[in-house]
Amino acid sequence: MTLITFLVAWFIATVGMTLFSAVWSRMSKNQFREPALLSLIIASNSNNDSIAVNAYKIGWLSHILLGAVFLGVYEILWLFTGLERNFLWAFLFGSGLGVLGIVGWMFMFKTIRDEFEFNYLHYYVHLYFAHLVFSFLALLSYFWFQ
Incomplete structure (x- = not known):
């Protein structure tokens, strides 16, 4: 895998997952877009006005960088297991990434100082499927470069 392949797969998988979350949010009439939720958590936990003002930008940047981390984990798993890249393993x-994501969000939601109404179970179900979308789009991106 080349750096270009990784960067394209990162972009496609992260944007695809984000679009999936936006569609799910609109259909369910819930706020499930990861960058928006990250900005809510950042703003809620910040005593610094400049951070709170820039929470939305920081939320987006965090989401995009976490996409690179998750794709890096994905790549490391393939390197160390030697498994063929196919839909079963994707x-x-x-x-696995969905479960990791759910655990991470559970932890982040616990840090919020202000309580708000939120359907956590619905969000976690959505998050599991969002990570499947991420994984399949990453795999398809790799196939595209072969």
Whole structure:
């Protein structure tokens, strides 16, 4: 895998996951877009006005960088396991990343100082599927470069 392949897969998988979350949000009439939720958490936990003002930008940047981290984990798993890149393993890796994502969000939601109404279970179900979308789009991006 080349750096270009990684960068394109990162972009496609992260943007695709974000679009999936936006569609799910609109259909369910819930705020499930990861950058928006990250900005809410950042603003809620910040005593610094400049951070609170820039929370939305920081939320987007965090989401995009976390996409690179998750794709890096994805790549490391393939390197160390030596498994063929296929849809079964993409499903299993995506499921694992989904569980990791859910645990991470559970932790982040615990840090919010201000309480707000939120359907956590619905969000976690959505998040699992969003990570499958991420994983499959990353795999398709790799196939595209072969």
